[in-house]
Amino acid sequence: MPNYHTSKPKTETAIDRTVPDFPIAQVNDEDIYFNTHEAPEYLPEIESSVKDFVQFHHEQSGKPVVLVTSGGTTVPLENNTVRFIDNFSAGTRGATSAEYFLENGYAVIFLHREFSLLPYSRHYSHTTNNCFLDYMIEKHNKIEINEKYADQMLHVLRKYKAAQDSKSLLLIPFTTVNQYLYTLKSTSKLLQILEGKALFYLAAAVSDFFLPQSRMPQHKIQSQTSGKLIVDLEQVPKFLRRLVDNWAPSAMIVSFKLETDNSILIKKALGALTRYQHQLVIGNLLQTRKWEVVFIRPDGEQTWIRLNEEEQKNNVEIESLIIPGVMVEHKAWIESHKH
Numbered sequence: 528m529p530n531y532h533t534s535k536p537k538t539e540t541a542i543d544r545t546v547p548d549f550p551i552a553q554v555n556d557e558d559i560y561f562n563t564h565e566a567p568e569y570l571p572e573i574e575s576s577v578k579d580f581v582q583f584h585h586e587q588s589g590k591p592v593v594l595v596t597s598g599g600t601t602v603p604l605e606n607n608t609v610r611f612i613d614n615f616s617a618g619t620r621g622a623t624s625a626e627y628f629l630e631n632g633y634a635v636i637f638l639h640r641e642f643s644l645l646p647y648s649r650h651y652s653h654t655t656n657n658c659f660l661d662y663m664i665e666k667h668n669k670i671e672i673n674e675k676y677a678d679q680m681l682h683v684l685r686k687y688k689a690a691q692d693s694k695s696l697l698l699i700p701f702t703t704v705n706q707y708l709y710t711l712k713s714t715s716k717l718l719q720i721l722e723g724k725a726l727f728y729l730a731a732a733v734s735d736f737f738l739p740q741s742r743m744p745q746h747k748i749q750s751q752t753s754g755k756l757i758v759d760l761e762q763v764p765k766f767l768r769r770l771v772d773n774w775a776p777s778a779m780i781v782s783f784k785l786e787t788d789n790s791i792l793i794k795k796a797l798g799a800l801t802r803y804q805h806q807l808v809i810g811n812l813l814q815t816r817k818w819e820v821v822f823i824r825p826d827g828e829q830t831w832i833r834l835n836e837e838e839q840k841n842n843v844e845i846e847s848l849i850i851p852g853v854m855v856e857h858k859a860w861i862e863s864h865k866h
């Protein structure tokens with residue numbers, strides 16, 4: 528695991544705010560954003576590991592590479608962050624999807640919210656019915672795996688080791704929306720050499736609103752000052768079009784659309800396809816996301832994927848049906864992008 532942590536504030540500016548505000552650029556939303564927001568200081572380290580990973584799969588393994596984004600982003604309200612706005616996403620969709628991509632021959636860059644679910648360890652790290660220590664027992668002064676869970680654990684362990692041994696899984700963390708955006712941009716550009724063999728699977732729940740760095744107080748907001756906390760947020764610029772047009776123009780791009788109101792899901796998904804000009808939107812509702820999703824294509828075609836009652840009872844994961852569906856489209860995309 529890397530030795531940087533995305534949830535730690537910068538220590539140099541913890542006491543005094545010496546960093547001046549960034550100039551306001553007059554170009555377009557994206558340029559303004561990146562000109563007025565500082566890059567995470569660990570970004571060069573990430574860029575170097577992504578570069579090595581992409582090069583290895585481009586030149587040696589020949590595997591297609593998917594960038595899976597996963598989990599929610601935080602919006603800090605203070606530089607030395609005591610308070611932040613967050614969202615519900617636990618990273619289940621992303622972590623589960625990453626496993627099915629790996630099993631189906633993809634190399635996976637897993638851009639995830641730090642401490643959210645991870646491929647493979649998700650089976651043990653966040654379970655509510657068992658603490659991970661419940662999987663172990665003591666025998667003759669030694670630790671052993673509880674036999675009840677051993678077969679299942681061996682199965683997961685083998686898949687995890689296979690992903691590691693083939694150097695097919697790269698874990699990249701973020702916490703804030705700013706870290707997410709910078710890392711997404713850098714990673715996308717590094718994926719360009721793979722052309723059509725790069726796939727983007729954007730399952731992270733990225734905040735639509737944020738507090739710009741220029742308006743961020745340095746220290747903890749004091750409760751005595753006004754008695755109320757009024758939060759005035761700006762809209763996060765829409766980066767998807769930029770990704771499609773500039774950062775990774777030959778890659779296939781799949782985004783997710785989340786709604787809570789059934790009656791607007793398809794309309795919003797079609798709107799996203801028109802606005803961003805990418806290849807596929809997977810629509811889902813917060814309430815039913817674990818057992819139904821809809822694929823929406825630019826020509827308006829819609830395909831629902833649903834788990835029946837039997838499948839739900841048997842804990843079939845809907846991602847085991849989503850990933851093969853995405854792969855069919857990606858194969859066609861690769862074929863159509865061959866020189």
Ligand code: 9Z3
Nearest residue numbers: 616617618619620730731732733783784785
């Ligand atoms: C999704 O829709 C994901 O499927 C979920 C997964 C976040 C619902 P969990 O992590 O949930 O398994 O608990 N992701 C995309 C959400 C999103 O914010 N999309 C943007 C939008 O809807 C477009 S990129 O506007």
